[in-house]
Amino acid sequence: MPRRLTIVFALILFAPVLLGVPKAEAQLGIRNLCPVVDIQTRGATYEPGGIILTTFDRDNLWVYDVDRDRRYPLPETFPCTFNCRLSPDMRWMVYFNDLTNAYNQMRLDGTQRSLVSEYAASVEWWSSDTWLVWTPGLHAYLQGPDGTRSPLDVSGVVSVQPRGNWGLAVETDGDGFRRALVNLNDRTQRIELGVDLTYFDDYGWSPDGSHLAYVAPIFTNDDELPDGSEILMATPADGSIVQLTRLLESYGTARINGLAAGELHWSPDGNQIAFWLVDLGGFDPIETALTAVLHIVDVNTGLVRKFCHFETDVHTPNPPRIVWSPDSTHIAFGADIPGDEKPNLLLALDTETGIFTILSEGLYPALGAPDVTAWGLPPG
16 A cells, blocks of 8 residues: 555544544534624724734834834844744744844843844744754754853754754655654654645644644545645654644645744644634645635644634735734734725734734735734733
């Protein structure tokens, strides 16, 4: 039996047994949240408040103060998305200083700035007081608060486990690629994740680093194009893999998110994962893509919620970038509403009611799309 078809039978036919999915979880369906009210405009206040970082021009990163409904640019910053990182406590940001060509950290209101690294391709928060620094040569090391460096063996690795020593590796597999979690201290320890396929390979680490959620392509026929995709979750501590979603049963052909990897967004409390589900009118993830709708899966129960009051046809190569509010109750993103005369909007979704609200107008597509960088907390 071909290898891909074998994977399909394991994932679909025997998933509740082989992947450890509880029976109650496997039976859960999709809950539609479709409020009758139109997209709202914010009032004098908007809970849960906080600070959203985004762009309103081509030159700067901007602060949008949700509590005060005001915005202002941050000097010596540059528009950014995935290369700007929010700290675990959601009060600091690592950002690229366009003037000094170095990575710095600052409070979300632009205050208390300090140098992190003068020579880096990317800087991430590995823990609350330690950075993961990637060099331009694709080497990596952990940098402590006192500046000490601990090199990591990241050959073939595209992402490192927060607070841990596992990495997501992408390896050649004949004419294609496969993924695995590997122990960076002992490469003989690994967890196979299966085929790596463009537009079906998104992933995201849980906030505490204990789990990796990832998208897997599902093949029900022995061909090159998958019939759909599902979200699975791997746990390095015990080597287990569970299937979180049953999207193929409800939607048929669909893809999760877009070309960019690392955009499966966990809520800060670690209980939910938000994603765009892109309906495919055929089997091609680009040519037959129709509309994208926001969904959330509960990692504890497998319940999927669909927020059907907003959909977008701006999804290829990537749908709008989404960020969670600090209290895990709302999601923000930038988008244009088809058919209206408004410029690009900063939208927020209340995940309990399904109501979308316009927070501000005029987002600028500095990096090709009117994306949001982060939603965090002011200095406290």
